[in-house]
Amino acid sequence: MDQRHVVIVTGGAMGIGRAIADRFARDGAAVVIADVSGAAEAAAEISATGAPAIGVFCDISDPASCEKMATEALDAFDRIDTLVNNAGLYSTLKLTDFSDISPEEWQRVLNVNVMGQAFATAAVLPAMQAQGAGSIVNMSSGTPFKGVPYLLHYVASKGAINAMTKALAKELGASGIRVNGVAPGFTMSDGVKANPHQIEKLQDISQKARVIARDQQPEDVVGAVAFLASQDAAFMTGQTLVVDGGAYFH
Numbered sequence: 001m002d003q004r005h006v007v008i009v010t011g012g013a014m015g016i017g018r019a020i021a022d023r024f025a026r027d028g029a030a031v032v033i034a035d036v037s038g039a040a041e042a043a044a045e046i047s048a049t050g051a052p053a054i055g056v057f058c059d060i061s062d063p064a065s066c067e068k069m070a071t072e073a074l075d076a077f078d079r080i081d082t083l084v085n086n087a088g089l090y091s092t093l094k095l096t097d098f099s100d101i102s103p104e105e106w107q108r109v110l111n112v113n114v115m116g117q118a119f120a121t122a123a124v125l126p127a128m129q130a131q132g133a134g135s136i137v138n139m140s141s142g143t144p145f146k147g148v149p150y151l152l153h154y155v156a157s158k159g160a161i162n163a164m165t166k167a168l169a170k171e172l173g174a175s176g177i178r179v180n181g182v183a184p185g186f187t188m189s190d191g192v193k194a195n196p197h198q199i200e201k202l203q204d205i206s207q208k209a210r211v212i213a214r215d216q217q218p219e220d221v222v223g224a225v226a227f228l229a230s231q232d233a234a235f236m237t238g239q240t241l242v243v244d245g246g247a248y249f250h
């Protein structure tokens, strides 16, 4: 029998990350929810469905916290097949003229959205290298492709993720580790729904830009992530799939 797939989903306690974690659980994987808040509760809900799951506290902007995340995943499930680098700051960010974004706010966003993905990746790397296989899926966004205004720190952070996905794919390919990305459009995640200022400003614009004219839901994103993590994508690396109802064409 095939070994059970082990996946870590950062920011998996809610929103898009939670939908991804639920999908992996339904597909039979063992799931590690890594989050700054609500990880244990989300893991308990997944466990209640019969899927193996643990919740670990992890702040991805802290390398030591990421290392602890990897250790706890290995202690529980012995291997790490997939890291979904989903955690990020978005829905709570204020839409602002770029010149009004303070240096501290720039740094806060880059620490989590860029360095956080690098730290989480570095933490799982020894296990994946020892296995000679692994898959990393980086959560990007449609914003750097479209050049969305008034969120320059965020757009820059996700542009960096697109670049890191390509460069890391080259760096890690020889180790049998694939690195890909998924770039959703504006999505009705828990975080977005809890921050009406984002919905008021972006929902209508986003819908009008789409070929498929409806709201994007977290569940719309999970198929691309599950595919990229699977053996169906065994010959794909360095790619970022845009999942946005046809708002942006590469």
Ligand SMILES: NC(=O)c1ccc[n+]([C@@H]2O[C@H](COP(=O)([O-])OP(=O)(O)OC[C@H]3O[C@@H](n4cnc5c(N)ncnc54)[C@H](O)[C@@H]3O)[C@@H](O)[C@H]2O)c1
Binding pocket: 010, 011, 012, 013, 014, 015, 016, 017, 034, 035, 036, 037, 038, 058, 059, 060, 061, 086, 087, 088, 089, 090, 091, 112, 116, 139, 140, 141, 142, 183, 184, 185, 186, 187, 188, 189, 190, 191, 192
């Ligand atoms: N919602 C959208 O419109 C949208 C669109 C494109 C891309 N994205 C990206 O998708 C990802 C998830 O977005 P969402 O809207 O589902 O978010 P959300 O706000 O609903 O959930 C984010 C989760 O990440 C966790 N988190 C935040 N900072 C963390 C940290 N430092 N370490 C660990 N966990 C942390 C939060 O606790 C939360 O559980 C983000 O990377 C976001 O940039 C979102």
